[in-house]
Amino acid sequence: MTAFNTSFEFAHTQDQLDILHPFRERFLFPQHNGVNTVYFCGNSLGLQSSGVKFLMDAELEDWGKYGVEGHFQARSPWFSYHQQFSGPLSRIVGAQPDEVVAMNTLTVNLHLLMMSFYRPQNGRYKIIMEAGAFPSDQYAIDTQARMYGFDPNDAIIEISPREGAHIIEEEDIISAIEAAGTELALVLFGGVNYYTGQLFDMQAITAAAHKAGAYCGFDLAHAVGNVPLSLHDWDVDFACWCSYKYLNSGPGAVAGAFVHERHGNNPETFRLAGWWGNEEKTRFQMKKGFMPAKGAASWQMSNAPVFNMVAHRASLDLFDKATIAALREKSIRLTAYMEFLLREIQHLSFTIITPPDPARRGAQLSLLFDERGREVFEALTENGVIADWREPNVIRIAPVPMYNNFEDCYRFYKILESIQ
Structure with missing residues (x-):
C-alpha cells in the first residue's frame, strides 16, 4: 500500500486511480463562492443524486x-x-x-x-x-x-x-x-x-x-x-x-x-x-x-x-452499481488518509475519539476539542466546509466513499491548517 503524504499531487493521483471516482459526478454538491463545498456531513444528510429529479x-x-x-x-x-x-x-x-x-x-x-x-x-x-x-x-x-x-x-x-x-x-x-x-x-x-x-x-x-x-x-x-x-x-x-x-x-x-x-x-x-x-x-x-x-x-x-x-x-x-464491498475498500483507505492528515495538525488541540482500527469504525472521524471547538467549526464553515457539530465539543467529519474523494480530504486539511 502506498504511504500517505501531505502533497496535493498525492491526493490527485489517488483520485485518478479510484475506480469509484466517477460516482462523484452523480451527486449535487452545495456551492461556496462558486465551487463545491467540502461536504463531510453524509453521516447526517447525504447528498442528492442527479437522478432524483428525473424520477420525481x-x-x-x-x-x-x-x-x-x-x-x-x-x-x-x-x-x-x-x-x-x-x-x-x-x-x-x-x-x-x-x-x-x-x-x-x-x-x-x-x-x-x-x-x-x-x-x-x-x-x-x-x-x-x-x-x-x-x-x-x-x-x-x-x-x-x-x-x-x-x-x-x-x-x-x-x-x-x-x-x-x-x-x-x-x-x-x-x-x-x-x-x-x-x-x-x-x-x-x-x-x-x-x-x-x-x-x-x-x-x-x-x-x-x-x-x-x-x-x-x-x-x-x-x-x-x-x-x-x-x-x-x-x-x-x-x-x-x-x-x-x-x-x-x-x-x-x-x-x-x-x-x-x-x-x-x-x-x-x-x-x-x-x-x-x-x-x-x-x-x-x-x-x-x-x-x-x-x-x-x-x-x-x-x-x-x-x-x-x-x-x-x-x-x-x-x-x-458501486457495491458495498468496493465502497468499504475505498472507505477504509479514505478515512485512514483523513486521519493521517489530521495527525499532521499540531497547532490545534483535539483528540480523535473514533477507534483507529478500521475494523472498529466506518466512514467517520470525531474530533474532540479541548478548547475552541465551536470557533474552529465556524471557521471551517466560513471556508466552505460542511461538517457536523455535536455538543459538548465534537466536530464529526464523514469522508463518504460514494461521493467524497482524496482531494476533499486534502482541502479540509489545508483549511484546518490555516485556522489560527
Missing part, C-alpha cells in the same frame, strides 16, 4: 396522466412500489429479500419492532443498550419500558466506556449480557455509535444475547450503506435504519426494517397489524382478520409513500 418528474407525470390508476398503470406501479427495494436493501444489509422492507421512519420502525421483540414476561424485562445512544433511541426504549410498568432506571442497563476512555469495549458488553442472565429480555445497540463512530461487533453481541435467552436488535442509522452487514448470517433478530444519511435518500426519507425469516415467516410472531402488512392476495377483500404477509413486509402499516421513496430508488441503483 416521471412520478408526477404518471400521477397527472393516470390519477388513481397509477397504482397499476404507472411505469413503476404504486401498488407494488415498495417491492423494488427488497433486492437492493437485502444486498446492502446482508439479508434475504423477504427479510427487509422500506417503510415508515426510523423511530416509528423501532417502536413497531420493539412491540414485537420486547415483550417482558417471567422475570425477563431488562434491556441492555449503549450509554450515550442517539436521543430518539433513548426515548423509545425508555417509553417502551414505562409502557409495561417498569422503572427505566431499573429496566435499562447502559454500557459506558471505561473511565477515561471514549469507546465501549465489546468484552464489557458481553460481560453485562452474561451478568443480566435470566432477567434480560432484549439487547438493543446502534450498529455504529453516532457520536464516536465506533462500529460494534454485531455478530458477537447477537450470539451473547441469544446465549442468555434474549432477543437482539440494532439501530443501523449510521451503519447502513456505511459498513458491510450480514444480518441474516449473524442471526440478528431485527434491525431498523433511516435512509437519509449514507443512503442519500433525502431529508425525512423512507426508513427500513429487517426481521429475520424465523420471525417474519412465523404468523405467531406478534406484530401490530395494518392494511399493507396483510397478505397481498386477500388485501382487497376488505375482510376482518389480519393475515400477515410473508417476511418483514407484514410489519407495514400503510401503502408506500411513493414520492418519499423516489430518491431512495435513485440511490439504491447507485449502490447496486
Whole structure:
C-alpha cells in the first residue's frame, strides 16, 4: 500500500486511480463562492443524486396522466412500489429479500419492532443498550419500558466506556449480557455509535444475547450503506435504519426494517397489524382478520409513500452499481488518509475519539476539542466546509466513499491548517 503524504499531487493521483471516482459526478454538491463545498456531513444528510429529479418528474407525470390508476398503470406501479427495494436493501444489509422492507421512519420502525421483540414476561424485562445512544433511541426504549410498568432506571442497563476512555469495549458488553442472565429480555445497540463512530461487533453481541435467552436488535442509522452487514448470517433478530444519511435518500426519507425469516415467516410472531402488512392476495377483500404477509413486509402499516421513496430508488441503483464491498475498500483507505492528515495538525488541540482500527469504525472521524471547538467549526464553515457539530465539543467529519474523494480530504486539511 502506498504511504500517505501531505502533497496535493498525492491526493490527485489517488483520485485518478479510484475506480469509484466517477460516482462523484452523480451527486449535487452545495456551492461556496462558486465551487463545491467540502461536504463531510453524509453521516447526517447525504447528498442528492442527479437522478432524483428525473424520477420525481416521471412520478408526477404518471400521477397527472393516470390519477388513481397509477397504482397499476404507472411505469413503476404504486401498488407494488415498495417491492423494488427488497433486492437492493437485502444486498446492502446482508439479508434475504423477504427479510427487509422500506417503510415508515426510523423511530416509528423501532417502536413497531420493539412491540414485537420486547415483550417482558417471567422475570425477563431488562434491556441492555449503549450509554450515550442517539436521543430518539433513548426515548423509545425508555417509553417502551414505562409502557409495561417498569422503572427505566431499573429496566435499562447502559454500557459506558471505561473511565477515561471514549469507546465501549465489546468484552464489557458481553460481560453485562452474561451478568443480566435470566432477567434480560432484549439487547438493543446502534450498529455504529453516532457520536464516536465506533462500529460494534454485531455478530458477537447477537450470539451473547441469544446465549442468555434474549432477543437482539440494532439501530443501523449510521451503519447502513456505511459498513458491510450480514444480518441474516449473524442471526440478528431485527434491525431498523433511516435512509437519509449514507443512503442519500433525502431529508425525512423512507426508513427500513429487517426481521429475520424465523420471525417474519412465523404468523405467531406478534406484530401490530395494518392494511399493507396483510397478505397481498386477500388485501382487497376488505375482510376482518389480519393475515400477515410473508417476511418483514407484514410489519407495514400503510401503502408506500411513493414520492418519499423516489430518491431512495435513485440511490439504491447507485449502490447496486458501486457495491458495498468496493465502497468499504475505498472507505477504509479514505478515512485512514483523513486521519493521517489530521495527525499532521499540531497547532490545534483535539483528540480523535473514533477507534483507529478500521475494523472498529466506518466512514467517520470525531474530533474532540479541548478548547475552541465551536470557533474552529465556524471557521471551517466560513471556508466552505460542511461538517457536523455535536455538543459538548465534537466536530464529526464523514469522508463518504460514494461521493467524497482524496482531494476533499486534502482541502479540509489545508483549511484546518490555516485556522489560527
